Amino acid sequence: KNQVEQSPQSLIILEGKNCTLQCNYTVSPFSNLRWYKQDTGRGPVSLTIMTFSENTKSNGRYTATLDADTKQSSLHITASQLSDSASYICVVSAFQTGANNLFFGTGTRLTVIP
């Protein structure tokens, strides 16, 4: 069964600190993995997209890693800011016909406090 699991479910960190969010998946056949940021009351916004051959991808203070062998990904946030408070959703795309080829995690709710 195609599944995406994220941990932790929620996280509180002090402003300026780093944190790492985890994503494990069982989606097959694998196409790509995406991390989205969803602010409260807004739709998800893409942070990174990684294909099978990519191990690391950065977007400013966000760095995503992918281990396709162990089917794990992480999102590392450096020097957190108050504006990083949001839900972070891991989404894995499968190579399959039809539109429903995206599998969503339930997200990690990050709160950055001053």
Added chain:
Amino acid sequence: SAVISQKPSRDICQRGTSLTIQCQVDSQVTMMFWYRQQPGQSLTLIATANQGSEATYESGFVIDKFPISRPNLTFSTLTVSNMSPEDSSIYLCSVDNGVYEQYFGPGTRLTVT
């Protein structure tokens, strides 16, 4: 990139009534997607809307409950019919760029009392 707007942004509705959600994209797209995000849950695809043809519904979603219109390449509507409290969710419109990028609207937060 694509900019998506949705109306209304939120609504509180009574049980048994219907609500139509509008989705407008700033560019022409072939497929538009409608998702539901229940509290604490991941996004679930409701249906895919192609212009000029009937929407394709995912398992567990039916046209009588969630009728969809797609009159042109930049606009779509989703109606939530005969609402019950279980329909309280965020409803999101989405499009993709045909490769890997997927764009989401801001969502419509629906509360059914």
